[in-house]
Amino acid sequence: MKLGEKIQSADWKAEKHVPVIECPDQVEKDKFFQVKVSVGKEIPHPNTTEHHIRWIDVYFQPEGDKFVYQVGHFEFSAHGESAKGANQGPAYTHSEALFSLKVNGPGTLIALSLCNIHGLWENSKAITV
Numbered sequence: 844m845k846l847g848e849k850i851q852s853a854d855w856k857a858e859k860h861v862p863v864i865e866c867p868d869q870v871e872k873d874k875f876f877q878v879k880v881s882v883g884k885e886i887p888h889p890n891t892t893e894h895h896i897r898w899i900d901v902y903f904q905p906e907g908d909k910f911v912y913q914v915g916h917f918e919f920s921a922h923g924e925s926a927k928g929a930n931q932g933p934a935y936t937h938s939e940a941l942f943s944l945k946v947n948g949p950g951t952l953i954a955l956s957l958c959n960i961h962g963l964w965e966n967s968k969a970i971t972v
């Protein structure tokens with residue numbers, strides 16, 4: 844068994860767990876561009892104490908490179924937890940993160956997300972330079 848075998852994927856428009864990557868299809872070399880990653884864009888994912896998206900990881904796989912590079916890890920830490928009980932807390936995070944990135948060549952962005960009860964999900968988006 845390998846961890847990669849447990850990473851699920853699907854069309855994000857039909858499956859609420861799939862991370863969505865929003866950024867330009869083409870970017871300029873060494874110039875920052877914005878990337879938004881989210882889970883639940885088309886079909887909302889619940890974010891409750893019992894059931895929520897814990898984090899989204901983003902990696903860059905440069906074209907022709909042997910290795911993948913982590914570019915961000917976004918943790919969503921509040922899901923209604925409270926001393927009063929589950930879902931009684933004052934704060935809830937939504938699984939969405941915006942960051943900037945620059946690259947020196949083409950490649951693929953890969954997003955990996957974790958639902959606390961439905962496991963790992965991935966998606967990718969190619970970027971040309």
Ligand code: FE
Nearest residue numbers: 894958960961
């Ligand atoms: Fe889930």
